[in-house]
Amino acid sequence: MxxxxxxxxxxxxxxxxxxxxxxxxxxxxxxxxxxxxxxxxxxxxxxxxxxxxxxxxxxxxxxxxxxxxxxxxxKVATLSRGYKRKTRGYALATENTTAIDIGDEPMQFHRKFPGVPVAVGEERIVAIPQLLHDRPDTxxxxxxxxxxxxxxxxxxxxxxxxxxxxxxxxxxxxxxxxxxxxxxxxxxxxxxxxxxxxxxxxxxxxxxxxxxxxxxxxxxxxxxxxYGMPYHITHMAPVIIDADTEVLLVTGIANPKPLKTYLEDQVHTYHLMQYGDHHIFTIDDFRDIKKRFENLTNPKKIILTTEKDAMRLEKFASEINGMPFSVLPIEHRxxxxxxxxxxxxxxxxxxxxxxxx
Missing domain, CATH: 3.40.50 (Rossmann fold)
Known part of the structure; x- marks a missing residue:
């Protein structure tokens, strides 16, 4: 307040x-x-x-x-700016693309809709002709x-x-x-x-x-x-959250308030680790998250993040795979x-x- x-x-x-x-x-x-x-x-x-x-x-x-x-x-294609990516200019997502190449939101589109062309480019007036050249059936x-x-x-x-x-x-x-x-x-x-x-x-x-x-x-x-059914960040298995679950919420989104309100209705206890919008997670960030999670005493505990954040956390997949690290999908109703x-x-x-x- x-x-x-x-x-x-x-x-x-x-x-x-x-x-x-x-x-x-x-x-x-x-x-x-x-x-x-x-x-x-x-x-x-x-x-x-x-x-x-x-x-x-x-x-x-x-x-x-x-x-x-x-x-x-x-036949639909998407074109985004590619905010917070480490590259510049026009790029079309491929099977080897990461969030570092195109940004978290386009990477999320690419993962969810692998058959849909997902392109990025700061100057859309330049990027659209390039996209149509690459995918002329759009x-x-x-x-x-x-x-x-x-x-x-x-x-x-x-x-x-x-x-x-x-x-x-x-x-x-x-x-x-x-x-x-x-x-x-x-x-x-x-x-x-x-x-x-x-x-x-x-x-x-x-x-x-x-x-x-x-x-x-x-x-x-x-x-x-x-909000949809939570799923594990790497192997996609569904995850059940109930009132007894203790949640460590990790977010790097502009407005986490609705997400916090949702958790207040779903679980008895949750803890928030909030980062800036589109935050690029570092190894030190991941270690902090892991340490904070390990300090939770409830045996029924999970880490929860958003789909956009998951795109920037997947680079730690080898360590995340053995952890209860889950993603909460969201949609408009x-x-x-x-x-x-x-x-x-x-x-x-x-x-x-x-x-x-």
């Missing part, structure tokens, strides 16, 4: 920097809106999944949901975290916003969490309010709808977090029976896509 108050108070002091940053963002968007700066079109459907803020809004699970649904009908490209990348004009923009930190209540970095202006939400075709309470009522949803005030062309959806309409909208966009003249 005190730390949150201190952090908010400190960020208020950064308001002048936030105003300067916001001015630059607004001018940049204006240049694109007036077509002084040009956005490139491509001759195939591009679907952008993004947000206006820093921090976790559930982009990776949304990309996974789209891949899972769309591969039933189309029919749809999902752009991960590209809402601010206006050098490309996607055909369908999906904007995510955290229910607990709506963009309508936020401000520019560093005083707030916004990396784009609230007005930029107007570019979205679909807005998804994520991490909603599972039992959200229609009255609460309607209040958020009024606050966001979607435009006539925009669809608004609500999702909650759904649509509220108010919205998933069918959401998928139908995306599929209709792809089927009706016309190449720009």
């Amino acid at each position: 005190f730390f949150d108050w201190f952090l908010k108070s400190f960020r208020i002091l950064l308001l002048p920097f936030a105003l300067l940053y916001g001015f630059i963002v607004v001018i940049r968007n204006w240049l694109y809106d007036k077509k002084i700066l040009r956005s490139a079109n491509f001759g195939l459907p591009l679907i952008c999944v993004g947000n206006l803020s820093v921090g976790g809004t559930g982009k990776s699970p949304m990309v996974e949901l789209l891949v899972r649904q769309l591969t039933r009908h189309f 029919e749809v490209v999902i752009l991960d975290d590209a809402f601010q990348h206006r050098a490309i004009k996607p055909g369908l923009n999906i904007l995510l916003t955290d229910c607990g930190n709506l963009y309508t209540r936020d401000f520019f970095l560093p005083a707030g969490d916004l990396r784009d202006s609230r007005h930029a939400a107007g570019r979205a075709d679909i807005i998804v309010v994520t991490k909603c309470p599972a039992q959200m009522g229609t009255g609460e949803a309607e209040a958020i709808r009024r606050e966001i005030s979607p435009r006539e062309h925009q669809q608004l959806y609500f999702t909650t977090i759904a 649509f509220l108010f029976e919205g998933e069918h309409r959401f998928i139908e909208t995306v599929v209709t966009f792809i089927k009706n896509f016309k190449k720009p003249e």
